[in-house]
Amino acid sequence: MNFTAEEAARLTGGKVYGNSDTVISGVARIEEAKEGDITFLYHSSYEKYFKSTKATAIFIKPGFNKLRSDITYIEVDSPEKAFSEIIIKNFKPGYKLEGIDSTAFIHESAKAGKNLALGRNVIVSAGCKIGNNVRIFHNSVILDNVEIGDDSLIFQNVSIREKTIIGKKAIIHAGAVIGSDGFGFNPDENGVYQKIPQIGNVILKDEVEIGSGTTIDRAALGSTIIGNRTKIDNLVQIGHNVVVGEDTVISAQTGISGSCKIGSNCVIAGQVGIAGHLTIGDKVVLLAKSGITKSLLKPGYYFGYPAKELKVSHRLEAHIRNLPAYSEKIKELELEVKRLSKLAIKD
Amino acid sequence: MNFTAEEAARLTGGKVYGNSDTVISGVARIEEAKEGDITFLYHSSYEKYFKSTKATAIFIKPGFNKLRSDITYIEVDSPEKAFSEIIIKNFKPGYKLEGIDSTAFIHESAKAGKNLALGRNVIVSAGCKIGNNVRIFHNSVILDNVEIGDDSLIFQNVSIREKTIIGKKAIIHAGAVIGSDGFGFNPDENGVYQKIPQIGNVILKDEVEIGSGTTIDRAALGSTIIGNRTKIDNLVQIGHNVVVGEDTVISAQTGISGSCKIGSNCVIAGQVGIAGHLTIGDKVVLLAKSGITKSLLKPGYYFGYPAKELKVSHRLEAHIRNLPAYSEKIKELELEVKRLSKLAIKD
């Protein structure tokens, strides 16, 4: 996808210094750019690469010292944002898939909208309702009575169990498993675990994104729900009957136990664990590896295991680092007190 | 699946108050129930939903105040248990799969019992022995010489490597990988890791359940073994040569390193990590996120990293929360002791 510096400037509201007709054919970070690439410079720590970059064009902030004459400058307020706009306009991946492959299977009772694209060996089972412009890549399996909204994209080797409902513009990455049985067992009188039937489903609302290898269990009763525009990273586990709000992000390898309610606009970092039946309020930020053992309703940052408000955690961590000093102090005090006690007795 | 209140009462040993002929067509939690549903009320915290529930029938305990006349009551000793019996009898998922799809492949040397059901694109390789009433969903792959016992159920996109032995009534959820190579390497004289051939296998005994995305590695030599009726959640990692006992449950994202022996009737919570070659005795409970660094033979609750007996962990955690107070106390003591020392010198 080739374009000129002039076109890049027009798209990003920038001003060209140098050759406006320079042709740009790629994007790259400043230290990796090669001829034909446009790059960007937004933080002074990257200026060291400016002298040697092979980029053909570069987004810069006003005031940048344009020492090199063999490069075309585009001055913008936010080089980072401008660079991102160029990528979205010219290099956004198409995830191209067209038509229904002859090896794909659609059950006769399934309904589909316009422009359905199914890769090789895809299975769309009985009673499914698929919207317009849906793409499902190779070897993915959609079981009975699943609904998938318009413009959704499902990558390869994905498993969607029966009755799952997926909204519009959802993206589900390779190897994810949506709607498996929740982990529910009751020990009988002999301590033998009896399976509790998991007869609910999973609902993914609009514009949800689910990472590779992530597993979202169906509800025992009712629905496990992921709210609009919530983004979930790879290898995350969402237990049965969990409800996650809108515009929340959940990073890799985090686990949310059954029946938790997670708010909207939360940020949950990687490898966090949340115990069952808890409520996490809106705008809560949970730092990496935290273990949540009680509900956290107040917006703010939490950290540690058991998780505490961030400043409390930091203070305790500082105290822990001081333990050798405290121990030393206690020893000194003991000696001095012993000495004073002896003096007191003498008196 | 429709049935009457009378039939529900007969199944659960309850007594009907109201219309015995009321037809029930669904089950739901009290706050989500709609017309036609039966629900249950077992804990007083849910009584707030009674006034407004749209359920048609409800399991209640003796003594409940039957204020509404537009609902049918079924009085039982345990509403929870009765509700569960109704689900198991009338709503248990069938995981229906029938016949051998024309796109499934069975090697000519493989043997299978009665009522084998293979979904689309399933592969059953050379030398496999499959029991009666086995169902294997779409796109799952069974490599050479695998044995699967009667009534076992394998969901879609599952990978079973060669020589794995699976007992009767096992359930393996979508995307699980059974029998991959263990992570075994020896650094040679140059520090380059050389692969140790992993020539053992995996044995899953009867009524084992394996979660989505879980990985169970084959033994280097001999067998990795999961005992009868043990249930394993999603995204769990079981290393090579691990042996797990019977009636144990292992929650999501836990990792058990190679050559561990885990007892029977254990409960291992989520995100636990167990170092290699350790022994965990029977009836041990490991709380979430614990890190196990030495063998734990005595039944009981353990927690923390390194894991300690639960009460020890709780006591230490309380002390850690007290560290700011201790630090303050030490400072006060220092001042007071300094003052006393000066006085003593004056004397």
Add this chain to the structure above:
Amino acid sequence: MNFTAEEAARLTGGKVYGNSDTVISGVARIEEAKEGDITFLYHSSYEKYFKSTKATAIFIKPGFNKLRSDITYIEVDSPEKAFSEIIIKNFKPGYKLEGIDSTAFIHESAKAGKNLALGRNVIVSAGCKIGNNVRIFHNSVILDNVEIGDDSLIFQNVSIREKTIIGKKAIIHAGAVIGSDGFGFNPDENGVYQKIPQIGNVILKDEVEIGSGTTIDRAALGSTIIGNRTKIDNLVQIGHNVVVGEDTVISAQTGISGSCKIGSNCVIAGQVGIAGHLTIGDKVVLLAKSGITKSLLKPGYYFGYPAKELKVSHRLEAHIRNLPAYSEKIKELELEVKRLSKLAIKD
């Protein structure tokens, strides 16, 4: 694969005591060996099994007391190494797969070398370049423009996204996902996350091994790179733009956040988490479950969360275990100082 004790001795540089013509047909650990097996004895803790082992032959160290006459001894300097040599020579798994199955698909624009083996339903998409002797097992999906080097082995249900480059002699286990989108979003002015296009790729260098269910994300720009001979276990998450050096091992369920640089010859244990944009130097060892929050450049052992040098972590852990004693001491000191203060006042 049958061979004689004489042949085993010749291969391992050992000396036979007993019947050189004894035929060996298997390998096993001493406690599990049956007739026909060769086993080994390298550590005195296993000598208890010697009396009863059913092995036909055994590797022993010089000086071992050869009490039994019904077993053939092969004396070697390192019984463990000799045993391993026998396995590699005679029992190494073949991972046999031959020819291109009629249900496999290769796009007409894809190129492949000699001896390509594709299992059932494998998909090799447009523009792929596959080397010699590559084997790809059933139901794996290779998207557009992927390169795979000679002698590489890809197990079943693997997903390789577009533009991934895989070196020679790589092994990718079942269910792994290589090249999925990195987890990159920018909140817009309304706090709604907008997807940052992930237009880079993944490069796995030569002799890399990737475990089951592991996910390696493509770079936002440029490449996520795994260096030569690096071995990654199951269910590991590697974020976008991570660069891992050579001869490093990463154990199960570890997560490495975006843009980290990991050195060569590192050992990263299980369930470790590394925050984004950090640098881990060569020869760094990170113990299990550690949380890395700042760069660690110096070779050595690190542990804990936040991770500290191992000896520092151990010292702090000892202090934490002592907290009840410290608390007691502080109370005693308080009492004694109060007593002394009163005496001082009286004076």
